[in-house]
Amino acid sequence: MIAEIDVAGANLTALNRMLASEPKVTSVSRAGDCIPGFTPNTILTSGAPMAWPQYHGGQRAALIGGALYEGLATSEEEAAEKFASRDIVIGACHDYGCVGSVAGIYTASMPVFVVSNTTYGNVGYCNLYEGKTSRRLNYGLYDEGVKERLDRLRDSVAPVLKRAIENAGGIALKPIVRRALNMGDELHSRNTAASYIFTDQLMPHFLDLPDVPTAQLKQVLALLTEDNYFFLRLSMAAAKVTADAARNIPGSTIVTAMAMNCRHFAIRVSGLGDTWFVGPEPTVEAKFFEGYSKEDIAWMGGESVITETIGLGGFAQAASFPLQDYQGGSPERMIEINLDMYKITQGENSDYRIPYFSFRGTPTGIDFRKVLSTGITPVVDAGIGGKSGGQIGAGLIRVPIECFQQAQFAFEAKYG
Amino acid sequence: MIAEIDVAGANLTALNRMLASEPKVTSVSRAGDCIPGFTPNTILTSGAPMAWPQYHGGQRAALIGGALYEGLATSEEEAAEKFASRDIVIGACHDYGCVGSVAGIYTASMPVFVVSNTTYGNVGYCNLYEGKTSRRLNYGLYDEGVKERLDRLRDSVAPVLKRAIENAGGIALKPIVRRALNMGDELHSRNTAASYIFTDQLMPHFLDLPDVPTAQLKQVLALLTEDNYFFLRLSMAAAKVTADAARNIPGSTIVTAMAMNCRHFAIRVSGLGDTWFVGPEPTVEAKFFEGYSKEDIAWMGGESVITETIGLGGFAQAASFPLQDYQGGSPERMIEINLDMYKITQGENSDYRIPYFSFRGTPTGIDFRKVLSTGITPVVDAGIGGKSGGQIGAGLIRVPIECFQQAQFAFEAKYG
Structure with missing residues (x-):
């Protein structure tokens, strides 16, 4: 059998498909609306999927926080019961075209970036950076402050980003990544330049939203560059659609x-x-x-x-x-x-x-x-x-x- | 005599004054209004000053272009005569607290950045980048296109920058330079990151100018980052006030x-x-x-x-x-x-x-x-x-x- 498998050729195809990929963010949408198979009681989390009892520590806390945030449970105990009974479905991010930062919690009402691979047509998603604080749902914390920031992302930030990105006709991400590598980013732990470049590309489109209150636009702007981590989610989604193009090559x-x-x-x-x-x-x-x-x-x-x-x-x-x-x-x-x-x-x-x-x-x-x-x-x-x-x-x-x-x-x- | 001169001490003082300098852009103003000694018939140019006949090639052409632009002459011949007769005064940029990019032409009506050294109180100036074209007055060229771009700087770009910078209470330049050095700039031939960071700091203040037409704001935005050279003029003015703080130490x-x-x-x-x-x-x-x-x-x-x-x-x-x-x-x-x-x-x-x-x-x-x-x-x-x-x-x-x-x-x- 082994002689019949052209591993070298298959690997070259895989690499070439990664290299030819052209990730482009086309919109911001509600996870439950745009991600295939995402039901109202689905919560996505990072890593190879496990049965509920296997989750512990911060990832367990993050799942429970997600359930509370989405209103799928009103107490930690109730959330744990519903996870155990599968009334709340735990999904693996990767199985839904998503990638999770740290615990990687996605609930149906959360906004996500929609990123298309324009070369191959596959689509990926990533939810939004929670902002400059060490207290974040994706690091296993949930409280009133975390809830407020998530609400702000959904109600204030996402609608503005959605309109600006759509009015721009989408934003090609490969050129941003390419330039950011010339500016000290490696696009995982450092996304400073990419965050600035992305913001700069959106700016003219922010100016085209005169009906949006200035205070709201400033809030969005602040999130985009306050600590220069914002672009990571786009880097992740771009990487996801790029890697996915190389899947399943025999x-x-x-x-x-x-x-x-x-x-x-x-x-x-x-x-x-x-x-x-x-x-x-x-x-x-x-x-x-x-x-x-x-x-x-x-x-x-x-x-x-x-x-x-x-x-x-x-x-x-x-x-x-x-x-x-x-x-x-x-x-x-x-x-x-x-x-x-x-x-x-x-x-x-x-x-x-x-x-x-x-x-x-x-x-x-x-x-x-x-x-x-x-x-x-x-x-x-x-x-x-x-x-x-x-x-x-x-x-x-x-x-x-x-x-x-x-x-x-x-x-x-x-x-x- | 030489034993009495503490060269080492003097040099340490000079260095320490450079290091302690804190350049801050505080405004944009008309050269003739803010630069001490700048008369309506003054034109500044780069380098150690020379008598008019010594100027040749691009620098001579740039001086003549400046005279035409400022309306001090209506033909190249008239401009040359007026330079020769000193009806138009040639000044050295450095003697006016300015620094010139290439030929470095400053005329009275041109807008300049006003940069203060907040540690020592000295002030410097730099005029504005002409934009993404190889046809620029500072490279010795003058034609209708050059004139249009200079007019646009004066009439459209400078007023917006002035208001945004003043509303921001000025923008400290040292932190921008410091960060840009982490992002691939060396602040002379590469100012990409610094241009983005500066633009990002102005953005909230652009949003606070609802009376400025959106098209005009977009024009300013485009100039700021279209080819990422904009910040050089601020880097130069920041360097000028920093170096000036170390002048005249016996x-x-x-x-x-x-x-x-x-x-x-x-x-x-x-x-x-x-x-x-x-x-x-x-x-x-x-x-x-x-x-x-x-x-x-x-x-x-x-x-x-x-x-x-x-x-x-x-x-x-x-x-x-x-x-x-x-x-x-x-x-x-x-x-x-x-x-x-x-x-x-x-x-x-x-x-x-x-x-x-x-x-x-x-x-x-x-x-x-x-x-x-x-x-x-x-x-x-x-x-x-x-x-x-x-x-x-x-x-x-x-x-x-x-x-x-x-x-x-x-x-x-x-x-x-």
């Missing part, structure tokens, strides 16, 4: 998704459909906010690692030396780590390039066989959540080798 | 200004007042636009080198690897050149830092003695003008050693 050993829940890291592989290959929690080298240490880490999910899946984030660290300030490390180490990623990828990105490497394309298309043959696992730039909820730091995490070993077993079983 | 060998006219490079030194020490044209390593070569270069002045004078531009190249695309070179060469600049400077900048150098401060405060003892001359990132007018490329230029030799002679003569 014989391909290219990784098409990586994701965490509160217990496991997991990956998907193009030639192996939508099966998740699961490993333990990742290892971590982090810089902690004042007062926190490694002992305080709590995993609560995370799918922003979709950016690494298509050659951004940790795979573009050498484009983002200022990131050392946020997540530790040194320029030398960032360069070394970035160069290592070329050893486990299928090729170099034709659009996303690193100025320090004389505009060499970023390493793109993780080949699980190369991970196994080199022992080098993908590096991920990531925010770190704490046991008491909220963000406590940022740093590098490594995808566990076990995910790739599991994929290898399955690949052999399927293809011989 | 015994100091720190360079406080560098400037070109169409014949000479020239520098000023803190302990030697406002005397220009003149050398020949600079040497150049450039990348030319399609169809141009070294033979097409025409020097027509330039004072944006004030940015290098305070530790930006060529002195911050390693913050700006994407610049290789615009002006040639390689990351390795940029790093090497940047490191060389530490050998000729008094110290390291306390605010302006280079991520690739693990946030080491940029080399700041050129000491002419170190230039002479090392033979390393300051490197400048610069746009290159062509014989037929307009910009024909960009690259590295080197300040000629003769300027520093002349300063040395004068320093010995004055201080023994």
